[in-house]
Amino acid sequence: MKLATHCLAIAAVSLAFVGQAFATEAPADRGEYVARLGNCVACHSIPDAPPFSGGLKMATPLGAIYTTNITPDAKTGIGSYTYEDFDKAMRLGVAKDGHRLYPAMPYPSYAKMNEDDMKALYNFFMKSVPAAAVENKPSEIPAPLNMRWPLAIWNILFAEDDRYENKAGKDEAWNRGAYLVQGLGHCGACHTPRGLAFNEKGYDEDDAQFLIGAPLDNWSASNLRQDVNTGLGRWSLGELTEFLKNGHNKYGTAFGTMTEVINNSTQYMTDADITAIATYLKAIPGGREKNDNPYAYNAETAKNLLAREYTSTGALVYAQQCLSCHLADGAGHAPYLPPLAGNPITVDPSPASLINIVLNGTQRIVVDGMPDAYGMPQYRVLLSDQEIADSVTFIRNSWGNKAAPVTVKEVADVRKATDPAGDQIHILRMK
Ligand code: HEC
Numbered sequence: 001m002k003l004a005t006h007c008l009a010i011a012a013v014s015l016a017f018v019g020q021a022f023a024t025e026a027p028a029d030r031g032e033y034v035a036r037l038g039n040c041v042a043c044h045s046i047p048d049a050p051p052f053s054g055g056l057k058m059a060t061p062l063g064a065i066y067t068t069n070i071t072p073d074a075k076t077g078i079g080s081y082t083y084e085d086f087d088k089a090m091r092l093g094v095a096k097d098g099h100r101l102y103p104a105m106p107y108p109s110y111a112k113m114n115e116d117d118m119k120a121l122y123n124f125f126m127k128s129v130p131a132a133a134v135e136n137k138p139s140e141i142p143a144p145l146n147m148r149w150p151l152a153i154w155n156i157l158f159a160e161d162d163r164y165e166n167k168a169g170k171d172e173a174w175n176r177g178a179y180l181v182q183g184l185g186h187c188g189a190c191h192t193p194r195g196l197a198f199n200e201k202g203y204d205e206d207d208a209q210f211l212i213g214a215p216l217d218n219w220s221a222s223n224l225r226q227d228v229n230t231g232l233g234r235w236s237l238g239e240l241t242e243f244l245k246n247g248h249n250k251y252g253t254a255f256g257t258m259t260e261v262i263n264n265s266t267q268y269m270t271d272a273d274i275t276a277i278a279t280y281l282k283a284i285p286g287g288r289e290k291n292d293n294p295y296a297y298n299a300e301t302a303k304n305l306l307a308r309e310y311t312s313t314g315a316l317v318y319a320q321q322c323l324s325c326h327l328a329d330g331a332g333h334a335p336y337l338p339p340l341a342g343n344p345i346t347v348d349p350s351p352a353s354l355i356n357i358v359l360n361g362t363q364r365i366v367v368d369g370m371p372d373a374y375g376m377p378q379y380r381v382l383l384s385d386q387e388i389a390d391s392v393t394f395i396r397n398s399w400g401n402k403a404a405p406v407t408v409k410e411v412a413d414v415r416k417a418t419d420p421a422g423d424q425i426h427i428l429r430m431k
Pocket residue numbers: 010034035038039040041042043044058065066067068069070078086089090095096100101102104105106110121
């Protein structure tokens with residue numbers, strides 16, 4: 001079997017309501033707050049099962065595995081874990097019985113946690129989470145690859161287990177942001193590309209690949225560095241905090257696996273923590289774009305569309321299917337109907353997110369218990385691969401956007417991988 005041809009897949013089931021089973025507002029308990037920062041619920045819960053009882057199927061390059069029961073049930077959960085056992089699982093990826101965890105559990109990030117947070121988190125799981133007797137499901141990784149001892153070697157080669165240490169010369173907000181982004185927030189688990197052995201290529205800002213954008217689960221977790229067009233270079237600190245708090249701002253709206261992050265984690269963060277994250281991200285230089293000519297709006301596209309002069313078949317599909325919401329000038333009605341003009345997502349070198357959202361639509365963002373009024377419709381049935389390739393190519397090259405065209409094969413591949421009738425793990429559906 002070829003190692004790491006695809007990437008870690010995080011199932012995108014609607015967890016907003018699972019999340020609410022354990023809190024509806026900013027948590028008062030410190031450990032519960034740490035659990036929010038770490039977004040444990042997104043992976044360790046599935047709909048219609050007790051919170052944190054596991055069972056989420058995750059694809060890895062070697063085969064599917066399931067998340068485990070981390071409620072304090074003594075037999076099926078982590079009830080028998082001492083604090084030391086818990087710390088070892090969280091930071092070194094070693095379970096109580098000695099078996100090694102797959103790095104689908106982001107322990108290389110959680111390793112950075114400080115002791116206070118780790119203790120608060122442990123107390124929360126032991127004292128506040130209700131025990132649920134739910135058996136763990138065995139992994140579907142075939143023998144002999146399912147042997148877990150090689151993971152010890154993996155850890156030596158790739159994982160770092162040092163706790164975060166404040167960097168001299170950086171202020172408190174920067175350091176708090178670095179701690180959260182590299183550690184509990186495990187942003188790099190999705191946004192940093194992985195190497196041949198599934199290792200993240202870089203765990204902090206000293207590495208050029210850190211947070212530069214990565215394919216994941218048929219989405220593209222976009223570039224979080226300061227590149228001006230495909231990254232966050234044009235976003236102000238306030239616009240970045242707005243996105244993390246509410247799931248949208250004037251540039252775009254959260255979708256795909258990012259919706260889970262907003263729904264279950266970042267919206268619960270204190271203003272100080274969100275600002276710290278934004279402060280840290282704003283300080284990471286770009287690294288992907290060769291020139292730094294920022295996006296400039298071009299009025300030609302809107303003029304042609306309004307005159308019904310279709311410059312390509314993609315323009316015609318856009319006029320028929322997309323224009324009513326995203327408008328002729330590509331401005332949408334931000335922040336709820338996102339713009340496509342000047343939106344970093346639209347010119348991402350990987351078209352995966354664009355193809356996926358047009359095929360499958362979006363799940364609802366739920367902030368403060370209120371689902372968003374608008375979602376992106378699904379075009380899976382209505383549009384052919386050719387029409388989707390044409391319309392996505394059109395939005396990537398209109399209003400001043402510039403990005404490579406999308407091929408029919410790229411659309412066909414995402415269509416197949418996200419086929420609701422196929423043996424896929426994660427189907428995006430609105431609930
Ligand atoms: C990206 C998904 C993901 C997130 C987020 C995540 N986990 Fe995990 N976790 C896993 C997976 C997958 C496993 C099982 C790995 C295996 O079987 O090798 C696991 C295993 C564990 C284990 C080992 C339990 C056992 O005995 O099998 C503990 C403890 C744990 N997670 C706690 C947490 C806590 C606490 C958080 C939040 C701070 C968290 N996890 C967040 C995916 C995740």
